[in-house]
Amino acid sequence: MKIGLFYGSTTCFTEMTAEKMQAFLGEDLVDIYNIKDSGLTPIKDYDILILGISTWDYGELQEDWEALWDELDNFDLKNKTVALFGQGDQLGYTDWFVDAMGLLHDKLLPLGPQIVGYWPNQGYDFAESKALTEDKSHFVGLALDDEDQFDLSEERIATWLTQVMEEIAELS
């Protein structure tokens, strides 16, 4: 089994998260791709994907994801399992917290993947987010805020990755 971790990152927070995730799961298991350099084509090579995106400019996509957004429609994700994570700033952008992760989730859904890694929204302090499930009880992936809650990130990453791996094991 191999996991492809694809991320877009403007000021390196999401990139650092990707590296922490690779360190946690092991380099043998996880290949990481900065989509600015790799593009999205290698997505085809993996059955399991972890996708990381930050939110910018009041609820907008990170720029590298934005540049490749239309290309996403070309992928058939029906036999793939996908987990999402996002970096944001819940105090500075409280009405748009990790919105881009929600936009990515909505973009992927019609492509047919099995999505894992939904994450409870307790322990955060924000007003609105497009990255919540319909019942608003969960985020559609791991929400991280290295601006305001850096101290919580490492444990959140470990707990979430453990959850994701368990969900993947249950699927197979």
Ligand SMILES: Cc1cc2nc3c(=O)[nH]c(=O)nc-3n(C[C@H](O)[C@H](O)[C@H](O)COP(=O)(O)O)c2cc1C
């Ligand atoms: C100009 C600017 C706009 C931002 N807009 C949002 C936003 O709308 N929602 C949010 O949750 N975070 C927002 N953020 C916070 C970033 O998502 C956060 O700094 C993140 O860690 C950046 O990750 P990256 O360096 O991987 O791109 C914004 C940050 C800046 C500097």
